[in-house]
Amino acid sequence: MSQNKINIISLGCSKNLVDSELLMKQLDANKFKVCCDEDNSDARIIIINTCGFIGDAKEESVNMILQYADAKKKGMIDILFVMGCLSERYHDELAVEIPEVDKFFGKFEWKSILKELHKEYKPDFSNMRMITTPKHFAYLKISEGCNRACSYCAIPIITGKHISRPVEEILEEAKGLAESGVKELLVIAQDLSYYGQDLYGKLMLAELVEKLSKIEGIEWIKLHYAYPTQFPYDILKVMRENPKVCRYLDIALQHSSDNVLGLMRRGINREKTVELINRIRKEVPGITLRTTMLVGHPGETEADMEDLKAFVKEMKFERLGVFPYSNEEDTYAAINYTDDIPQEVKEARKDEIMEIQMEISRQANQKRIGAKMKVIIDRKDEDFYYGRTEFDSYEVDPEVLISSQNFNLKIGQFCNVEVTDAEDYDLFAVVI
Structure with missing residues (x-):
């Protein structure tokens, strides 16, 4: 178990993820070991960046807080902080309902979080982030x-x-x-x-x-x-x-x-x-x-x-x-x-x-079968490389699947492909 390790749980939209990455850089600059959404983490400090936009997102955030509140009661973690949109909006109610949380912070209260951890906000890193997406x-x-x-x-x-x-x-x-x-x-x-x-x-x-x-x-x-x-x-x-x-x-x-x-x-x-x-x-x-x-x-x-x-x-x-x-x-x-x-x-x-x-x-x-397209490779499993065209954004849009048995590609590489087959959303292609 790591006393100096912090696991940031980032929920909600990509805008929330950017906030988490900014905070992670500040924590890193203060000599913490930082990870994001790490399963089975040995971190003793947990910071949950919540979403409060719609009902389902709020429910997901509350369930995540309760999960780690239970972990704290069982002695599995030492410190539990909650920040973000849900915390900004329902600070007082949450503090009463979930007393296991050490402290609730608003959406942009990074300096207060650092102060609570007995660290200082570092202005030299204010415009820098620890990227949690694939590095490309x-x-x-x-x-x-x-x-x-x-x-x-x-x-x-x-x-x-x-x-x-x-x-x-x-x-x-x-x-x-x-x-x-x-x-x-x-x-x-x-x-x-x-x-x-x-x-x-x-x-x-x-x-x-x-x-x-x-x-x-x-x-x-x-x-x-x-x-x-x-x-x-x-x-x-x-x-x-x-x-x-x-x-x-x-x-x-x-x-x-x-x-x-x-x-x-x-x-x-x-x-x-x-x-x-x-x-x-x-x-x-x-x-x-x-x-x-x-x-x-x-x-x-x-x-x-x-x-x-x-x-x-x-x-x-x-x-x-x-x-x-x-x-x-x-x-x-x-x-x-x-x-x-x-x-x-x-x-x-x-x-x-x-x-x-x-x-x-x-x-x-x-209609795209036979078309030649430029893709960027995001990830790989045993069977396929998964890429995106200029017409697709990460996570929310379809992917282009390329056989990993027939081609040797690198994550983050651009390559030209020809579409060979199509499903309702995803495309299949070969490198040309």
Whole structure:
């Protein structure tokens, strides 16, 4: 057992993972031995970075805290800290309900965590991280918080208003990542569309991405979590003309029905949404669009669901996920609407959309048989190497499977392949 070892359990989204990596660097700089999500760890200090976004994520976080609280009662660990979104939002309630936790911290209270461990925050390492992803790619968070007023979302309550990071600070971090071997940057934020407006008085996403693309060693840049309202159209020219910027965009649309979009307070309607998608596809030929839909929002009718199903069939998004509505305390929806759609109905609506999407994906994949594509290799097992094209992001998107019996590849290597077969989501290929 290691008294000086800390195991960070990082739950939730990639933005949370970046926070964990920043804290890990500070702990490492203070001579702790640090690991992340290590199974059967001998660490005597556990820090859980929680998620508090929707019901399922909150339940996962609470169950993880209870698991390690039980381990502490049994003497298997010495110190248990909890941080992150759930802790930020429910600090007082959690402290009463789970007294085994030594201390609860807010989302960004890294200095307080270090102080509790009798260590100091080191400013020289403030822009550095211990990367927990495969070393050839990393997430790059360019802002915190959100200024939107979506009815269902608790993010502004948890993280506050949108705060853009300065361009120079982001570039400095990205250069450090590239020097450590990172080839692919997965640019993330709660709202990419708004980047720069608060800090520079104008939307700056396109300018930032252009500068990131000039960093030596970076070969791919992918953009995640744009907002459809006030979309920064100048990024499309960059995506079309800059070979390092992947033709991939994650843009959460949530719904198509004017009724539901109004109830959600999204600031956009169906007509404007279709115009946006058509313009993106026209200006960036061959782009892959990933989006998410939210079903079961209070006030969503059967007619609204029919509209959404027709919309998904019409737009044929290359990548799509669906979430059932979760009633979150203190949000506009929780205060002003009644969550009167049964959970089983929400789940059934989710399944309906995903069944439609599976057929869309299957047909699109069949058309890719015979296509030649560039992939980056992420991992390997006994049978296959698993890679991604520029049209796929890590963990959330399909993979390209290449026989590990016939080819000798390296993790993090780029290679050109020809697609030989396809399933509903994944592709099979050979190296050419």
